[in-house]
Each structure stands twice: as structure tokens, then as C-alpha cells.
Amino acid sequence: MDSPTKPAPTSFKAPGPGSWSIDGAHFPRPVSRFQAEIHPHGISEGFVEGARRYGLLIDTLEYRFVNGFAYSIVVPAPEEEIPARFQAAEEVFAKKIWREDLSRWDRETKPASIKTHQELLAINPDALSDEELMSYVDRCRENLRRMVRQHHSFNLAAILPVGDFMAHVGAWTNLPMGEFLALTRGNAPESAGTFPEMDRLAEEIRTNPAAREILESGDANADILDRLCSELGPLGEAAGAYLGVVGNRLLNTLDTGEPAAIEVPDVLVSRIRLAVDGEAHQDSGVTEDEVSRLRDRIPSEHRAQFDELLGEVRLMSRLRDERGFYSDVWAGGVMRRALLAAGKRLASEGRIDEKAHLIEADYEEIKALMTGTGGPSAAELAERAKYRKANRAEDAPAELGDPPSPPPPMDGLPPHVFRVMAAMGTAIQSLGAAPEADRDPAIVKGIGASRGIYSGTARVIGGTEDLSRLERGDVLVASATSDSFNIVLPLIGAIVTNAGGLLSHAAIVGREYGIPSVVGTRNATALIADGASVTVNGTTGEVWIDAQ
Template sequence: MDDVEFTAPGKGPWELEATHFSRPMARFGGTAYPEAMPKGFGQGMARYGAMLDHLQPAIVNGFCYIQPVAYLAPKGAMGPPPTPVLWLLTRLHPKMRARIATAARAFEEKQWRQDLEVWDTTDKPGAIEAHQAIQMIDVGALTDDGLVEHLAQCHQHLTKMIELHHKYTSTSTVVTGDFLVQTLGWTDATPGEVCSLLQGSSPISNGFAAEELIKAGEALATSDSAMTRLRSADPATEKIESLSGDPDVGPAVRAYVDAVRFRSVGYDVGDATAGEMPDLLVGALLTAADGTTPRPEDTSRVDALRAKVPAEHVAEFDALLAEARLVNRLRDERGVYSDGWATGLARRALLEAGRRLHDRGLLLDAQHAADLRIDELASLLRGDGGPTPTEAAEHHAWRTTKTIADAPPFLTAMPAPPPPAEILPPAGRRTMRAIGAVLSNLFAVSEEDNTETVLRGMSVNEGTYEGTARLVDDAADFGRIQQGDVLVTRNTSPYFNVVLPLLGAIVTDRGGQLSHAAIVAREYGIPGVVGTRDATTTIPDGARIRVDGTTGEVHVLSVP
């Protein structure tokens, strides 16, 4: 498969999605994403009257490529109108005027508050109920036909949850972006300084199931015998099983394990779940028992930045900050309670299918099931033929050995920048600038030069930390993380939160001040340097490094 060609999936330029997906997607999940993501994304953009209608993903040789689609784009044409003149002509359309009126109402009526209420009272509880119903199914007890039906159910559920995740992308984007744009316009602050004011407003970014973990840690800390078992040299699986059965600490430990074991730690069904990494869970329990907690919120930063705001805008600054902090939790909640959970449940079903097919000699490894489409799995389980074991193994090898470095960054051409926001009426302009600010601070990377011993990125949190670099290429590497390690990775997802209690600092190749890595570093109060471009190819695993949260530099002090 190494000689594959990369052909554009449609007209216009396509850009490699390198911030969320660092590898090819597993074929099972790759068939759900292109349908569900633009559907949910479009719903959100419509609520806020955005000129961007949706982002259209396409899977090319397993890699995800993205193309923006403008509202009222000509049928069959992707991306924004090619010139500002066409934008101006398009905006005269009655539907465009109605769209801009929607944008104005979104700010006047605080559409995000309505979205939060729907999320809290309907969508989030409904998603949890659906997850729990699937989680209660004993996949091992299903017949082959029953497992085929269950796989279809998981695929449909995953599709719905991806749509749900992106339904709230606009909600978690427009408010934050507007606050960022306005504050940068009023002050000489950097995006990092502005984003730091959101620290403490997203509890789930401290690690999903954070409440359950804290309670488990408190219970363990009161039992000498439990702590002795937790610190023993026994295998992690045995520790968890023993502690779960303990009459004193068992309920709290089980509550934590049950809350995380079917949560994916990546974006894809090819990524492991937390339950597949018992060493990680034991490490988190140990850290919780030692009483390590996130740093308390620092209100002095708000006061310092407010002092830079012109007096006539202070009240507006305070109001915008309050709204941004109100909505900020949605950024991670929408993933943790939607596709993050659904991805893990789908993986559980895939591993059961893989185990059966491996036992019958139809797969070389149970893990290869994720690299087959749902129709291929159904055919194999029913004995109707399908891909050979070698073909499935080749798909798996492609996904697990190739990275974004093996794919062209653009197909057809590099996309043109969006037209200037100034050509739009005020409401459309405000929305466009807000979305643009978030996107630029989500996908940004540093342009500073790097050397073999010093990497430069964007600083998240002041302070300096020295520790052992732990390179995480994919979820399977999480089991090697030890307490106090520095996570060095291409990018992170909200589902990386399970490792947060163990980390001393975070360093990434990709992502800006609004990337997930930056958010969790702020929430947990640990130094972070994001968007270095080259950290994973420069820093050896096990190296001693210093992460300087003040200068935005990462120094390689020694190599193993």
C-alpha cells in the first residue's frame, strides 16, 4: 500500500486535518465521520448566522482532509466564493440577509445560553442514557448475528454522537472568539494572556471522571492496606480487581473505573480505551491518593488585564469574559459525553468481533477488526467471505505506521484565505472575526526556529518544569507514562484527560492557545508549550527536558 496515490475527493483545494488526526483513521470509524461532522457543524453555524456553513471532511487513504463550505456556495462548488466581489454579490441574496439577521439575534439574545440549556437538560442526559444502554449489553454473550446487529447499532450511535459533538462547535467557538477579538483590540495582550482568563471554568478539563477519581483517592488514602496493595509490584489488573472488591474502598474505586474504562483516549476506534491501560489507571489512583489537585484559579490575571482595558470598555470586557467562562466547559464536555464515549463502546464491540474472527483464523490479530468496514465485518462473522487476513493486516499496518508526515498537506492547491470581514455588515463581521480568531488559535504553530536542543512554541502557563520526556505517538503509549513525566505528543484530544493527574508538563507539535493541550494545561495548572512543530521528531523518549512556561522554550538537557 506504500505506492498509493492521493487524489482530491472533489473540486477545489483540500487541506490535511493535522491537528486532531495525526494518523490515518480506522476504516470502521472513517465511514461515520464524513457524514456526521458536517451535519452537526452546519446546524451550529446556522444558529449563529455564520458565513461559513460547514467544514466538509473527506477520507483519502485513511487521512482526513477538510474543505470549508461557505453559506450559499454555488451548488457543486466547495469553499468560499473566490473573490470579495462575489461575496458582496452573494450577501445581497435575501437568504444571506436573513442569515446575517440571525447573526445579529444570536448576539442580542445570547444564543449560547439557550444552547447550554438544551445541552444540560436534553442532549447531554440523552447521550448518557444512550451510552449506558449500550454499555449494559454483554457483547460476549451475543450470537454472531446479534453481534452484527450490535456493531451496526454502535456505528449508528457513533455517527449520531459525532453529529452531536459538532452541533455545539459554534457555541463553544463564537463566544470565546468574540471575547478574544474584542480584548485583543482593546489591549496589547497576547492571545495566551487573554485565554488564560478562562482557567478554572471547565472542570471536566481537569480529567474526565475527575470527581470519581478524587473520591477514589480520598477513600484509598484512609486505608493503609489498600495503599500497600496499590503500591505493590503486582500486575495493575490484579491491583484494580483486588481494590474493587475491597469492602471499604471498593465502591469508590469501581465508580472511577466504571466511569472511564469505556472512554476512548483518542478520536478513533483504533485508539485504546482507558480500561485497556490498567497501569495508567493505577497511576491515576496513586496520584489521587497522594492528594494532587489542580491549581486553584488565579484571579489576579483578570485584574491585571482588566486594568489595560480602556475605561469605556471595562463593563463590556467583564460581560464578555463572564459569557466566555460560562460557555467554556462545553469545549470538552461535548466530546467527552458524545463521541468520546461512543468511540470506546464501538471499540469494545470491534474487539469482540476481532476475537471471534481471530479464533476462526479469519484475522491475524483481533485488533485488525477496527480496520474493516462494518459490511466487511458482518460478512466475515456470517461466514459469507470478505477481506483476507492479509488484507486486514495491511490496512492495520498502514494505519499504525503512517503519520501525517506521509500525506501531502494539500490536495489540488493550497486554499485561499477567506475574504476580509470588513466587506460584511457588522453582525456578519463580528461572527466571522470570532470564528476566525478561534480557528487561528486552534490550528496555529510557532514560526520560531528550532534546534536539536531548544524548541520554541507558544507558552501556556508561567513556571518551569524539568522531567522525563514521554513520547506518546498513539494511545498505546499511554501505559508507559509515569507520574511526573512530560507528555510530548503531536496533539491531544479531550480524551487525553485521563492521563492529566500523572503529568508534570505538556509539549506538542501542533495547536495554538485554544488547542486542547493548551486548555488542559491551563486548567490543571501545569506548564505547557504548544505548536513547536518538531517536538516529537527532536526530543528522544526518556530524555531529560526543561519546559519553560515563561519563554515558551523546551530545552533538551540530556538524552538516554
């Protein structure tokens, strides 16, 4: 695997007062300048919307990008809002207000988002004039801004019930929390890469000899996708519907600067073949015996509440990924498509080296380049792209600014406020908690996030460009995975990540798909060589590197 030479080290300064923590789970490499302008406001605005609704004493998570790396800081609620927050917290568990949010998501938000994305994708940017294309870029950008905010406005609905479940179960038992979280398996099919459109396409290919011939033709995978889509009748419709759902979504990131799924046809064709062979997502969900075994470990006086809490987690688990998948993950792919169309024109005129380099420009620079009134040079944009490709979150300081302070004591808070804050605190810690790095070179240690043991070939994925090297049964080793990575998960046998905790994306999809997962290792991508034979123990959180 080729690695570009890293540019000279860059100084890191805190973007403001306080203690700032790097977010390598959502942004494993430096983001494009275009994305760095959009994300901070959307995250903050969406988070505060939910914080007020759920009565948090946290106001928002403020994000800033330092040398392209994402750093965040917790902002406390304004003192004048505390009475209103206390009042809001009284209703959270009494009314289970996350159910209202899920209903709103299903009835209004998700359908409206799909409609908007599809309307934008129905426009062919290559057929637009330069002026029309700039207007189209503006529309896509506004859609992306709204979708970032939308994603984060549903944060609490997605994670508060599971945080509450974890806080209670943690007080009732000392068993590994991953075992209890595994009881949600089967309730979020899209987290396991399963889509109705995929099932329909697989069935069409199974019953159509000509389609099987296309799939096994040996043609380039991009050509195979084109041929399937160009077929008349149900086959072409099914292929178009599947690619319409997954093709223009960002694949392993929340950054428009990284490829969408359609740009990695090898992965999509491998996924289609897997589904046609009937090997995708064979795990049918949790058995009653599994539930009973763990329920029996809960003190009898708490079992009724355990059942209630587990029911809420199961109900809400799909929102964890859906809120990103149908919001900024899709909007980011739509945005990327528009910018690539504009970049293609600039590259054909020799004004930039590659069409994707346009996304390395900020919005004002993009307008200047597209209108011919200035903008950065081709060489400067190329250097920005080189920097992003060469660096990872592990290369940057974990903290900037003041040393982290312990959280304020919650003694004396009203019970309902305490419960909300305990649930939120548990959830946040479980998104990115990590143990200390282990010094044994033969064992990589992390958090056991999805139980089971699996041995296979490690495939170290540094970026989307490496995904085409994934083969069935490989052990995925990566800095992190994102909501959009679900498309390729059925190909792999186990997951190992540097970043993340029990509620990180890699942990959730590992449990949903039923494959061993170890997260929060901090340095797995550095310690595990690509192609090495490894054994992943998702129960103990250990990865053994077999001697060569």
C-alpha cells in the same frame, strides 16, 4: 521506543476541488476504515446545524480521508441562505444564544447521552449469539454516528464566545493572548482530569487499609483494577463507578481503531495513586489579583465589556471538552468494545490475526466477516493495522489541491455579521495556528499556550501504547492530544505538541491544569529524543533541549 517500518510512500490526491488542509490535531495518525466512514457526515451535518443557528457565512467543514489522513475544506453558505443567516446573526450576541445551548446540553443532551452509553455498556457482548452480536454492533454504530453529529452541533456554542473574547482583547492590547485565556482556569474541571467519581474512589482507598494494600500490592495493574472492582461495599462501588465513567472512552484519539482507557490499566492505576496521594489538580483557580493585573492593561473604556466577555468564556469553557467527552469519545469506546467482542470470536476461529484488526475493516466488510460471507483476509487487515501504526500526520502533505486562498474581505458586512465571522475566524485560526519551524537544534519553538517554566524528562508518545511509560512529572511530547486525554494529564509536568494553537485541546487543558504548555511546534516529536532533559517555557513558546 520501537517504531514499525513504514510501508512504501502512498500518493496523495485532493479528494475534490479547492484547497484541503490536513487535520493533525484531531487525527494525528491515519484512522481506521470503520471510523473513516462515520466521521465525515457527522462533522458536516453537525457543523451546518450550528452555522445556521449562529448566522455564519460558512456552511460547514467538509471532511475527507485520504490514505487514512483527515483533510478538511471550508464550504461557504449557499447564496439563498444568506438573508436567513444575516437575520440569525442579529440574535447571537443580543441573546447570548450559547447560553441556551449550554442549558439544553445540561438538561437534555448530556443526561440522554450518558443514559444511552450506560445502557449499551450494561449489555455483555460476549454473552450474545452471533446474530445478536451483529445487531448490537449496529446499535453501537448508530449511536456513534449520532454522537459525532451531536459533538459538532455544539461547536459554535463552545468556541464562539472565546473567539469573540480573543478578537476584542487582541484589538485592545498587544499582550500575549495566552495570559488572558488563562483567566478561565478552574471553570472546566474535567479538562484537568478531575471527576467526582475519582474523588470518591480516592477517599475510599485512603480510609480503607485493605484497599491501600491492593493498590500497592505489586500485582499487574489490570489485576489491581479487577480486585478493586470486586470488593464488596462502597469500595467496589466507587471503583466500578470511576471505571464506568472513564474506562470505555477512547484515550488519545477520536478513532475507534485506537484503545480505550480500560485497555491501558497502567495509566488508570497511576492516576488513582496520584489522587489517593492528594496530588491531583492542586491549582484552585484564578485569583482576583490575576484578573485585576490583566484587566488594568485593558483601556478603561473597554473594561466593562472585558468583564462581560470574560464571564461568558468562563461560563462556556467546560463545553469545549464535554461536548466530545460525553458524545463521540464515549460512544467510540462503546463501539470499540462491541467490535473487539466480535473480533475476539473471529480471531478464535483463525479468521483474523488479532481481535482489534476487525476495526480495520469497513462496515460492509465487518458484516461479511461476522456472517461468514466473505470479507478481507487476515493478512490484509494486519497490513492495514501496520500502516496506521507506522504513519503520522507529519508524514502527509499539509495541503492538497489548489493553493490556499486568502479569506474574502468582510468590509461592508452588517456589524453583527462581521462580529460573528470575526469571532469564528479568530477561533478557527487559534485551533491550529503554528509558527515556522525553528532551525536551532537546541531550541524547539511553538506557541506559548500556558505560562510557566518547567524542566523534566521528555516522554515522546507516539500512540496509546506508549502511555504506560509516562511517569509523574514527565514532559509529554506528542503530535497532539484529544478530549479524552484528560484522564492522564495529572501525571505530567508540561505539554509539548506538534499541532495546535491557543484553543487546541493541549492548550486548554494545560491552562486548566496550570502546567506549562507549548503547542504548534510542528516537529517536536522529531527534534526531541525520548528521555531527553528539556525545559519548557510556556510563556515564550520555547523548549530547550539540554545538552547531554
